[in-house]
Amino acid sequence: MTALLLQILTGLAAASSLFLVASGLTVIFGVTRIVNFAHGSLTMLGAYLAWNILTLLPRDPLWFVAGVVLAALVVGVIGLLLETALLRRLYRLPELLQLLATFGVVLMVQDIALWIWGAEERTLPRPAWLRASVNILGERFPLFDLILIGVAPLVLGGLFLLLYRTRWGRLIRAATQDRDMLAALGVNERWLFASVFALGSALAGLGGALMLPGGSANLGMDLALIVDAFVVVVVGGLGSITGAYLAAVLIALMQTFGIALFPKITLVLIFLVMGVVLAVRPHGLLGRALPQAHGSALEFPLVRPASGALHLLALAGLCVLLVAPFVLGPYLLSVLTEALVLMLFAASLHFMMGPGGMPSFGHAAWFGIGAYVAALSAASLLMSAAMLVAMLTAGVLALLVGALVVRLSGVYMAMLTLAFAQIVWAAASQLVEVTGGDNGILGVRAASWAQDAQVFYWVVLVLCLGATLLLRRVLFAPFGYALRAARDSTLRAEAIGIATYKVRAVGFAIAGAAAGLAGAVYAFQKGSVFPTYVSIPKSVDALLMVLLGGVQTITGPMIGALVYTGLYDVLLRSTDYWRLALGGIIVLLVLVFPRGIAGMAQRT
Numbered sequence: 001m002t003a004l005l006l007q008i009l010t011g012l013a014a015a016s017s018l019f020l021v022a023s024g025l026t027v028i029f030g031v032t033r034i035v036n037f038a039h040g041s042l043t044m045l046g047a048y049l050a051w052n053i054l055t056l057l058p059r060d061p062l063w064f065v066a067g068v069v070l071a072a073l074v075v076g077v078i079g080l081l082l083e084t085a086l087l088r089r090l091y092r093l094p095e096l097l098q099l100l101a102t103f104g105v106v107l108m109v110q111d112i113a114l115w116i117w118g119a120e121e122r123t124l125p126r127p128a129w130l131r132a133s134v135n136i137l138g139e140r141f142p143l144f145d146l147i148l149i150g151v152a153p154l155v156l157g158g159l160f161l162l163l164y165r166t167r168w169g170r171l172i173r174a175a176t177q178d179r180d181m182l183a184a185l186g187v188n189e190r191w192l193f194a195s196v197f198a199l200g201s202a203l204a205g206l207g208g209a210l211m212l213p214g215g216s217a218n219l220g221m222d223l224a225l226i227v228d229a230f231v232v233v234v235v236g237g238l239g240s241i242t243g244a245y246l247a248a249v250l251i252a253l254m255q256t257f258g259i260a261l262f263p264k265i266t267l268v269l270i271f272l273v274m275g276v277v278l279a280v281r282p283h284g285l286l287g288r289a290l291p292q293a294h295g296s297a298l299e300f301p302l303v304r305p306a307s308g309a310l311h312l313l314a315l316a317g318l319c320v321l322l323v324a325p326f327v328l329g330p331y332l333l334s335v336l337t338e339a340l341v342l343m344l345f346a347a348s349l350h351f352m353m354g355p356g357g358m359p360s361f362g363h364a365a366w367f368g369i370g371a372y373v374a375a376l377s378a379a380s381l382l383m384s385a386a387m388l389v390a391m392l393t394a395g396v397l398a399l400l401v402g403a404l405v406v407r408l409s410g411v412y413m414a415m416l417t418l419a420f421a422q423i424v425w426a427a428a429s430q431l432v433e434v435t436g437g438d439n440g441i442l443g444v445r446a447a448s449w450a451q452d453a454q455v456f457y458w459v460v461l462v463l464c465l466g467a468t469l470l471l472r473r474v475l476f477a478p479f480g481y482a483l484r485a486a487r488d489s490t491l492r493a494e495a496i497g498i499a500t501y502k503v504r505a506v507g508f509a510i511a512g513a514a515a516g517l518a519g520a521v522y523a524f525q526k527g528s529v530f531p532t533y534v535s536i537p538k539s540v541d542a543l544l545m546v547l548l549g550g551v552q553t554i555t556g557p558m559i560g561a562l563v564y565t566g567l568y569d570v571l572l573r574s575t576d577y578w579r580l581a582l583g584g585i586i587v588l589l590v591l592v593f594p595r596g597i598a599g600m601a602q603r604t
Helices: 002-032 039-054 061-085 095-117 143-164 167-177 179-184 189-211 221-236 241-261 263-280 308-327 330-353 364-377 383-405 410-430 453-475 478-488 490-495 500-526 536-549 555-574 578-592 596-603
Strands: 133-136 139-142
Touching (some): 061 189, 095 221, 095 536, 139 143, 167 189, 189 221, 221 263, 221 536, 263 410, 308 453, 308 555, 364 536, 383 500, 453 500, 490 500
């Protein structure tokens, strides 16, 4: 009984930390509808700033509270500046462009933190009161964890009073329902949104500061925290503070008991919980269907055939690709070969995201499945057969997952794809006997006739460019028009006899098969496969390439893949702070060319 109670208390302490971060994200999304990927970066800054402040202050409890509050306030000011300088320019953009811009901020903040605090972890010296414990049924339990358990309900109560007992709170709740009507009534929505973002950022900073005594401030905590926070927000219901608290408690308790009972699935338990909840309640525990955005200045237009300018650009690009093996050295030829693989990867995501209207935060799952299946098959099959098996395996699995996923839409669907990708990543990391774990699978060799760099380049060019053009052909076939009809108006499409559910599921499977082929080719090109092929950054790479190029035509992701690979390679070789430069370029492109490179060419 005592052990059970201590496990529950440990879970509640973890839930408090998780809720503090997720509550800020919930408040921000509920009002601004910004998919703020940089929220984890604000939490990381809260931890680092708390370390700076608390190491200078006396070690007394009151000074600790003052330091934590000061760190949270500073992060709130940083969030206010971020909203004023950048994010308010994104409110009318589609959610995926918001994600792209805020991910650019994540890259920039990582290098800024590296420059200020260095690469080493920062741990807080713990005075006697932080090391103290209390006796619970004859067992010792950390005092600070008990304090942490009490913080979350206090914050929840404070947010409830703020939202339901003040005029500012009423304005916030009104903004979640109809922003345009609020503006028509004379409310300055700019300052309202700025104050909401400052509050959410302060909560993120508070969460980061309170994580410091039990852990450390480090450069890797931003992405890990934002994923967990997104899961909590989605499970609780977008915009629901109470739902976020219930979800944080549920997930933290599941993780706490999962470590003891099911250690093999600890990495994916949080995503299994999310998958089950969304399958039963598509809008989360206490969430509701999101209101439609009003007056959006930019929506993704219909995907249509490329203009004459894009045709000329594509023809010029094809000429460059044909000449490249004869003029490039081995290194640059290898970079171009990788760019061709990523071109197919980006085109496969575009197929489901643009024409299909099915956003995905976990498209790397199919890429990684293709890579692993090809690597495991290479020992007993010919290279061509291994690639075919990899493509079919990814396609079949995508069809099975798509049958569940395509019932959802928007952020809920994107998060469910992320859940599946994380499950695949955990399997790749933990099934050491099959996948090699973090050591990966090495020695994946291409066929003897294709081991020359130039020959392999021609193989990749034919496969990846051919598969990309095939996706284009499907896009402008009757199936492609049915897919777009299902995206634009499900009810009208069904009224004229289109089985929208089946069409979307098949479209999801086609995209998965194409990504699986890209992963298989990538495995033979690199000669190895690692769990990073299924990681979140790999999925984000695909999103970056699609959105940089533009979703208006199939040419967009092709251009985006080539540009992104070139930028990445140049910046990686030219500066140690390549994330700062790349993030700045991404943000600039979103602000100046929101329709992407190909989208701007299409308009001109």
